[in-house]
Amino acid sequence: MHYAFMLLTEAQGKALLRAAAVATPSSQELASLDEARACRLEFPLAVKAQVASGGRGKAGGVRKARSAAELEDAFRGIMGMTFAGEAPSSVLAESWLDIDRELYLAITIDGAAGGFSVLYSPRGGVNIEDGPPPLAYRIGLARNFRAHAFRKLLEPVERDAKLRERIISTARRLLEVATSHECLTVEINPLVALKDGSLVAGDAKIVLDEAASFRKAATAAAIAASHEKADDTIRRCADANLMLVWLDGEIGLISGGAGMTMAAMDAIDGAGSEPACFLDVSGNPTPAGFGLAFDLLDRAPRVKGILISMFGGGLHTDRVAKTLIEILKARTSTKPVVLRLNGTRSDRASEILREAGYGNHATLEAAVTDIVERVGKAA
Amino acid sequence: MSILLDASARVLIVGITGKFGTFSLKDLAQSGTKVVAGVAFGRGGEAVEGVPVFSSVAAAVAETGANAALIYVPAWGALDAVLETIEAGCPLIAYPGDGLPVLDAMEMRAAAQANGAHLVGPNSPGLVSPGKAKLGFMPSFCYTPGPLGVISRSGSLSYEACFRLSSAGLGQTSVIGIGGDPVRGVNAAEAIALFHDDPETHAIVYLGEIGGSEEYALADYAKRADAKPSAALLVGRTAPVGKKMGHAAAMIGSYAESWAAKVEALGAAGVVIARDLDGLATAASSALTRSMKPA
Numbered sequence: 001m002h003y004a005f006m007l008l009t010e011a012q013g014k015a016l017l018r019a020a021a022v023a024t025p026s027s028q029e030l031a032s033l034d035e036a037r038a039c040r041l042e043f044p045l046a047v048k049a050q051v052a053s054g055g056r057g058k059a060g061g062v063r064k065a066r067s068a069a070e071l072e073d074a075f076r077g078i079m080g081m082t083f084a085g086e087a088p089s090s091v092l093a094e095s096w097l098d099i100d101r102e103l104y105l106a107i108t109i110d111g112a113a114g115g116f117s118v119l120y121s122p123r124g125g126v127n128i129e130d131g132p133p134p135l136a137y138r139i140g141l142a143r144n145f146r147a148h149a150f151r152k153l154l155e156p157v158e159r160d161a162k163l164r165e166r167i168i169s170t171a172r173r174l175l176e177v178a179t180s181h182e183c184l185t186v187e188i189n190p191l192v193a194l195k196d197g198s199l200v201a202g203d204a205k206i207v208l209d210e211a212a213s214f215r216k217a218a219t220a221a222a223i224a225a226s227h228e229k230a231d232d233t234i235r236r237c238a239d240a241n242l243m244l245v246w247l248d249g250e251i252g253l254i255s256g257g258a259g260m261t262m263a264a265m266d267a268i269d270g271a272g273s274e275p276a277c278f279l280d281v282s283g284n285p286t287p288a289g290f291g292l293a294f295d296l297l298d299r300a301p302r303v304k305g306i307l308i309s310m311f312g313g314g315l316h317t318d319r320v321a322k323t324l325i326e327i328l329k330a331r332t333s334t335k336p337v338v339l340r341l342n343g344t345r346s347d348r349a350s351e352i353l354r355e356a357g358y359g360n361h362a363t364l365e366a367a368v369t370d371i372v373e374r375v376g377k378a379a
Numbered sequence: 380m381s382i383l384l385d386a387s388a389r390v391l392i393v394g395i396t397g398k399f400g401t402f403s404l405k406d407l408a409q410s411g412t413k414v415v416a417g418v419a420f421g422r423g424g425e426a427v428e429g430v431p432v433f434s435s436v437a438a439a440v441a442e443t444g445a446n447a448a449l450i451y452v453p454a455w456g457a458l459d460a461v462l463e464t465i466e467a468g469c470p471l472i473a474y475p476g477d478g479l480p481v482l483d484a485m486e487m488r489a490a491a492q493a494n495g496a497h498l499v500g501p502n503s504p505g506l507v508s509p510g511k512a513k514l515g516f517m518p519s520f521c522y523t524p525g526p527l528g529v530i531s532r533s534g535s536l537s538y539e540a541c542f543r544l545s546s547a548g549l550g551q552t553s554v555i556g557i558g559g560d561p562v563r564g565v566n567a568a569e570a571i572a573l574f575h576d577d578p579e580t581h582a583i584v585y586l587g588e589i590g591g592s593e594e595y596a597l598a599d600y601a602k603r604a605d606a607k608p609s610a611a612l613l614v615g616r617t618a619p620v621g622k623k624m625g626h627a628a629a630m631i632g633s634y635a636e637s638w639a640a641k642v643e644a645l646g647a648a649g650v651v652i653a654r655d656l657d658g659l660a661t662a663a664s665s666a667l668t669r670s671m672k673p674a
Contacts, residue, residue, distance in 0.1 A: 114492075211478045263614045311538060
């Protein structure tokens, strides 16, 4: 199963941090109004939406509560919102921090490092992306982490030796979280430096490596939970081994392979239209796989026409042609369809299609031009 | 010449008795590649299509002099199979499988480096040196011998791109799939260095995509005074931010990972940019023309 990525909620992420001895604020996760009313944390509190997507702060998902009444208001307000289409499962109420400075500290996967990198910025917070890029300490394998190497990089940007050492020990703990839970990202933004000089995780963004689910029960459980919550079309595709990402355009694209699907999306853009989806059927180029693809695109109101572009390598395009004819014959939708089957046995595929009354384009570009024109005329 | 793989390759297939292993064996034989051994744990002494099967990689290497391995095992057994193959002294290994935990990819990469072996993959169709040998499952009809060194992050894109290059009379020394995952064996920088050192490669064609930072290795290389000319096609110009486009590493997380940032860096470094697949052959041809001019 392939999902966008397995991002834990802040509350789940902070539980992993606490278990690795990274300080987090006093907190309570509140899933109901009764729980909010029973909350015994000291005010003021930060009240935060628990969702598996970023940017909630800018979207109004983080509020300050100075009293029980404000906490109740904040709870109702946040639970009634959605963030990138997702309703919060709960809110996290946390002691308001006495912030001296906001830092940024993260462990990420870095291809150039052949493994992990530590990222650090002395200016963290919501606008991290607008500032200069964080400094990167490239480690590779976790066991290659060296405090002295990281210290050398930190010295020019952090003059306070005590703070520097706290950052280094926190980085090591984050690396431990990343390896023991098999994470692709362990990010703390902001990592809050309190007035007394200690560090506390103000937020937690942890992305699990879904490929490790065969040996990580917690990851398998997180994938199953995400499956439950996923949009119905995405879930059906995942079950059928198709890869679907909905986009904003009008051309329903069915293609094979991630790279070629993106190339076809770009070609549609080049011809003056926009793709309605990234839909890669190479994982299941069977009557079931193509049938599901057509079903979803025929039902989607935004899709005005369908382009099927398959380049046969190992795939025999004559078989695809036979499959498509059966689907097209049975189909009731009147959305225009354009076919382009090239590669292995495409001569035979063209023959099969012609005998059934369908054309086969010789190139991706010709097919794209055709579908864009047909959709334009229908509009 | 070519990189890493030539006509002297003696190929070993780990997982040869599986459906995909046996399919690949027949496909390699048709392409003229010598497959000398197979490995299937616990099935030593058997044969598949006349190729002897061994129970360990070490035994297969010792008995047959295999010097290139193609590994078809599921992700959960991949690290062990790759480590066994590296430790048996095999200098070239392709692991095409996808869905490999990134921790295992890191370990594979480190082990290959420590032993002086080259690992191609994960999540890659492998490596082909047209007219010489193939260590992977890419469709042979797409390739023809010639002066281009091709590097690709995507299997499907490399098939069609090479088919178009070959059809335009632009053949390849070698085509290496560096894979769609964030951590890989041979990476872009290393593949570029190999093509740089190959006298028969006159120009480099890079097939990249959004996400990650591999493309910047080509920008760094292209700035060198002694760089071979290069052309690049990056796909995903129309991909949204923050969505994984099929490949584990094909997701725009920051501006540097976007199409625009990468194309700008490559263009500024002197790489010929193909905006679409349609423009690839022209871009590659233009890079080749540059290679023929005296510096």
